[in-house]
Amino acid sequence: SLLPYHRLSPDEKHFSAICSDISEMEDMRDMRSLIKKEFVNVWVRDPQLHREDYWHTHIDYEICLHGFEQQREAHSILLQKHDEMKRGRDEMKRGRDEMKEERDEMKEERDEMKEERDEVKVKHDEMKVKHDEMKVKHDEMKENNIIERIHNGMKEKNDRMEKNNVMKEMHDVMKKDIQKTEYDQHMFAEMDKVKKRARCLGNITFFCELFKRKMVTEQTMHECISKLLKNPSMDNLDCYSYLICNI
DSSP states (O other): OOOOGGGSOHHHHHHHHHHHHHHTOSSOHHHHHHHHHHHHHHHTSOTTTOHHHHHHHHHHHHHHHHHHHHHHHHHHHHHHHHHHHHHHHHHHHHHHHHHHHHHHHHHHHHHHHHHHHHHHHHHHHHHHHHHHHHHHHHHHHHHHHHHHHHHHHHHHHHHHHHHHHHHHHHHHHHHHHHHHHHHHHHHHHHHHHHHHHHHHHHHHHHHHHHHHTTSSOHHHHHHHHHHHHHOOOHHHHHHHHHHHHTO
């Protein structure tokens, strides 16, 4: 027959307390229920009447308790591994989140670059249109410039021809003036020579007259006449005048 809990022996109370401690654990609930179910129904019996059941139960309890300790250690290891795996998953999640943020940032940068590229393309198209317009205007200006350059060239050519004609006329006039001046100089030189020659001849005649009157010697007369005929210069005339004055 079943006995109340307070009539259990000290050993039975000890094992019952162990079972109670096991039953108060929050993890391994299946194992806790198994231990409680296997032993509590036996430990409330009278050990005097059920001695074999008591010791068999005690041995089975020892074995189950050892198995429970091993399972608890294994479970602790599994919990550690689980925590490590959880931390690894959290780190991987953080890494994925960071990679996602980086991808989002790169996507935003690509979108911004695409917008900038589109803006640059629009500006390039506008610049191309303006360039085409400027090219058309340049071609028109080039044609007008060619006509204007031809007109200016012809005008410059006519101006140069007029200037050349004027310069040619001036050159001819100057040439005539130079020729006239040279002719006048030549005539003046010839007239000067004639005057000098006449003066020398007059002096010689006068000197011969002096010689006839024996107022000068023949040698002196010969030297003065030779000098005057060779070079009718003022020095020779001065020499002649000096000679006349000293007669």
